[in-house]
Amino acid sequence: MKIYIIGAGAIGKTLAVCLSLNGSDVQVIRGSVDEGSEYVEKFTLYLKSGEVLTSDIKINYLNSCSTFDGLIILANKSFGNRELAKKLKDKAKNTPLVILQNGLNIEQSFLNRDFQEIYRCVLFATCQNITPNEISYKPVAPSPIGIIKQHSSLLKPIVDILNTPNFGFVSEDNIEKIIWKKAIANCVFNSICPLLEVDNGIFYRDAHAFEIAKSIIRECTLIANNNGIGLTVKEVEEQVISISKMSEGQFISTLQDIRNNRKTEIESLNLEVYRMAKQMNLESKVQQTKLLGDLVMIKSELNQ
Numbered sequence: 001m002k003i004y005i006i007g008a009g010a011i012g013k014t015l016a017v018c019l020s021l022n023g024s025d026v027q028v029i030r031g032s033v034d035e036g037s038e039y040v041e042k043f044t045l046y047l048k049s050g051e052v053l054t055s056d057i058k059i060n061y062l063n064s065c066s067t068f069d070g071l072i073i074l075a076n077k078s079f080g081n082r083e084l085a086k087k088l089k090d091k092a093k094n095t096p097l098v099i100l101q102n103g104l105n106i107e108q109s110f111l112n113r114d115f116q117e118i119y120r121c122v123l124f125a126t127c128q129n130i131t132p133n134e135i136s137y138k139p140v141a142p143s144p145i146g147i148i149k150q151h152s153s154l155l156k157p158i159v160d161i162l163n164t165p166n167f168g169f170v171s172e173d174n175i176e177k178i179i180w181k182k183a184i185a186n187c188v189f190n191s192i193c194p195l196l197e198v199d200n201g202i203f204y205r206d207a208h209a210f211e212i213a214k215s216i217i218r219e220c221t222l223i224a225n226n227n228g229i230g231l232t233v234k235e236v237e238e239q240v241i242s243i244s245k246m247s248e249g250q251f252i253s254t255l256q257d258i259r260n261n262r263k264t265e266i267e268s269l270n271l272e273v274y275r276m277a278k279q280m281n282l283e284s285k286v287q288q289t290k291l292l293g294d295l296v297m298i299k300s301e302l303n304q
Contacts, residue, residue, distance in 0.1 A: 001025075001070045001071050001161055002025045002026075002027075002068075002069060002070030002071070003019055003024050003025065003026040003027075003070055003071050003073060003161070003162075004026075004027060004029050004065070004068055004070060004071070004072050004073065005026065005027070005028045005029065005073045005075055006028075006029045006031045006062075006072060006073065006074050006075065006076050006084070007028075007029075007031040007074065007075035007076030007077070008028050008029075008030050008031065008059065009075060009076070009077075009129075010127040010128055010129045010135050010137075011075045011100060011123065011125075011127055012028055012073075012075035012076075013028065013043045013057070013135055014045055014125070014127045014135050014137050014167065015073065015075065015100075015162075015167055016028050016043070016055070016057045017043050017044075017045050017053055017054070017055045017057065018045075018053070018164045018165075018166045018167035019162070019164060019167075020055040020056075020057060021053060021055050021164070021166075022164040022165070024161070025070075026057070026058075027057070027058040027059070027060050028057055028058070028059050028060070029059075029060050029061065029062060029065065030059065030060070030061050030062070031062075031075075031076030031077070031080060031084070033061060034061055034062045034063045034087075035061060035063050036060075036061040036063075036064070037061075037064070038058060038059065038060045038061075038064060039058075039059050040056050040057065040058055040059065041056070041057055041059050041133065042054060042055070042056050042057075042133060043055060043057055043133050043134075043135065044133060044134045044135070045127075045134075045135050045136075045137045045166075046130070046134065046135070046136050046137065047137055047138065047139075047166070048136075048137075048138040051166075053166065062087055062088075065091065066091065067091050067092070068088070068091055068092040068095045069095070070095070071095070071096050071098065071158060071161065071162075072088070072092055072095050072096065072097045072098070073098050073100060073162075074097065074098065074099045074100055074101060075100045075101070076101070077101070077262075077263070077265055078101040078102070078103045078106040078265050078268045079263055079265060079267060079268070081101075081106055081107075081108075081109040081110070082109040084109070085109040085110045085112070085113045085115070086113070088113075088115075089113050092115075093113070093114065093115055093116065094115075094116050094117070095117070096117040096119065096154055096158060097110060097115055097117060097118050097119065098119045098120075098121055098145060098158060098162070099118070099119065099120050099121065099148075100121045100123055101265070101268075102123075102182065102183065102186045102190075102265060102268070102269070103183060103186070103265055103268025103269055103272060104179070104180070104183050104268060104269070104272045104273065104276070105268070105272060105276075106268050107120060107148050111148070111149065115149070116149065116151050117149065117150055117151065117152065117154060118147075118148040118149040118150075119145050119146065119147060119148060119150075119155065119158065120145070120146055120148050120175050120179055121143050121144065121145045121146075121169070122143060122144050122172075122175070122178045122179055122182045123143045123182075124139075124140045124141040124142065124143045124144075125137065125138065125139045125140055125143065125167065126138045126140065126200075126246070126247045126250055128250050128251065128256070129256075136250075138246070138247070138250075139166060139167060139168065140243075140246055141168070142163070142168035142169055142170040143167075143168065143169050143170070144169070144170050144171070144172035144175060144178055145158065145159055145162070145169055145170070145171055145172060145175070146171070146172040146173065146174070146175020146176075146178070147175070148175075155171050156171060159171045176229060177229050177230065177231065180224040180227075180229045180231060181231060181235070181236055181239060182239075183220075183269060183273075184216075184217055184220040184221060184224065184231075184236050185236065185239050185240050185243060186269050187216055187220050187269045187270050187273060187289060187293075188203070188213045188216050188217065188240055189240075189243070189252045189254075190252055190253070190254040190264070190265070190266060190269055190270075190296070191216070191254075191266065191269070191270050191289075191292035191293055191295070191296050192209060192212060192213060192216075192292065193251070193252045193254070193255055194252065194254045194255040194258055194264075194296055194299065195292065195295055195296060195299065196209070197255065199247075199248060199249050199250055199251050200243065200244055200247040200248060200249075200250050200251070200252055201244050201245070201247070201248030201249060202244065203240055203241060203244040204241050204244045204245050204248075205244075205248075210240075210241075212288075213237075213240055214233075214237060215288050216270075216288060216289050216292065217233055217236045217237055217240065218233055219273070219285060219286040219287075219288060219289045220236075220273050220286070220289055221233050221236060222282070222285055222286075223273050223276055223277050223280070223282065223285075223286060226280055226282065227276070253265070254266060254296060254300075257300070258296075258299055258300050258303050259303075261303050261304050262300075262304070263300060263304065264296060264297070264300045266293050266296045266297055266300070267293075267297070269293065270289050270290060270292055270293025270296070271290065271293040271294075271297070273286055273289050273290075273293075274286050274289060274290040274293065
């Protein structure tokens with residue numbers, strides 16, 4: 001099965017190298033540029049263990065692909081999903097789609113276009129561009145993949161295809177709970193870290209920063225549980241501290257985006273929590289979450 005990774009950011013490049021070295025037929029599709037000619041580029045991963053992985057990866061463009069006859073992995077920014085779903089509708093409507101992006105309800109654009117096989121993956125790995133062709137990469141745990149919409153029993157084959165020694169995946173029956181748990185953690189990291197302009201380790205180093213984080217966690221957990229998710233504040237707090245320790249020294253993607261004058265994904269995190277809360281008439285319960293999201297949005301717009 002051919003594997004198409006849409007999105008040429010750090011995660012997309014990292015996964016492409018790991019799959020290529022495992023023998024897969026993989027290519028990266030530029031998510032932000034439609035037109036261009038196919039070429040090959042060498043990428044190098046530096047693992048925290050000291051291991052170095054290098055592979056030549058085929059790079060292509062959406063308009064160069066008339067059909068997608070394999071597996072599509074979305075590693076692009078989630079704010080591009082509406083336009084991407086429109087472009088892929090006639091090329092890949094029945095092609096399995098695995099979404100690696102962070103956030104809530106990010107699959108909706110593809111559901112609206114009646115894509116037949118949609119899966120969500122929650123990433124448990126951190127990576128950061130050193131140069132355009134070199135990436136610092138740290139796998140934390142196998143990343144779970146679960147079903148959003150399915151018309152055939154493809155979950156296990158998809159997990160088997162994607163699972164490699166250096167980038168692990170597992171199947172997950174209750175993916176919605178894991179999506180929410182990670183999304184709430186991302187609401188913390190992707191709002192507080194960019195506003196303070198600090199690395200991810202701030203929450204276990206600084207008690208005051210963690211107190212702010214806990215207020216965001218309480219607000220977001222309330223909305224999750226009103227959606228029937230069944231999360232406790234404590235388990236999300238523990239995850240935030242765990243991520244903070246494991247990714248100390250690394251800068252969250254939203255801060256990197258702001259520094260590089262790019263749009264952020266804050267609309268699918270803090271501001272999506274607020275949108276959902278408003279639908280439940282609970283907007284007064286998530287005011288800090290919304291405030292931090294609005295500030296990140298303003299900061300991003302000022303830098304673009």
